[in-house]
Amino acid sequence: MDKTGAGLLTLSLIVVLAGLMLLGWRGRLRRQQSLAPLPEFPAEAGQPLEAYPGQYVVTTSAGDWLDRVGVHGLGIRGNALLRVYPHGLLFERSGAPDLYIPQPQVKAVRTESGMIGKFVEKDGLAVVTWQLGDRDVDTAFRTRNAADKAPLLAQLTSLVPTSSQDEE
Structure with a gap:
């Protein structure tokens, strides 16, 4: 295998792994959609300690x-x-x-x-x-x-x- 073939194989492997990571993250977000919304910061918060x-x-x-x-x-x-x-x-x-x-x-x-x-x-x-x-x-x-x-x-x-x- 020449350098070009090895480079293309490496690049395609990187693209596949990045795609799998993206699919995993999207699946996590989909499973967690039912999680409650974040609490709102009060309008009259006052000064922090x-x-x-x-x-x-x-x-x-x-x-x-x-x-x-x-x-x-x-x-x-x-x-x-x-x-x-x-x-x-x-x-x-x-x-x-x-x-x-x-x-x-x-x-x-x-x-x-x-x-x-x-x-x-x-x-x-x-x-x-x-x-x-x-x-x-x-x-x-x-x-x-x-x-x-x-x-x-x-x-x-x-x-x-x-x-x-x-x-x-």
Whole structure:
């Protein structure tokens, strides 16, 4: 086989693989169409408690760091500014719609070393488990500055309902 034949074979293999990836992504979006719409950011939001620059990593099904949520742009990684409000979280994302998580929907906060497509140092990601419609999801965020991680985690943890609130 000459160089031209090998080049054409390689190019056609790349095109086939890209087409299969596109079909897989479209199938994921089709399966997730029934997922509830994203919560609306309140018009009278007030001032944020704090803002943290960093990277929105991904939203996955809760507990399954390989099951990316593709609808509503939640599967798109990019730079973001995370604003923490008493009433919830606002991820102002570059190149994707903003994501607002109301405080009553926040269920848990933890750290992870990685989620689909992004692996960092031990406990480098702040992960918020929250309820989107009837489905629990995990959203990961990485602060740009390592010094911001501890204050962010403290503020995120303060949004998690306590067990006494759950019993009421």
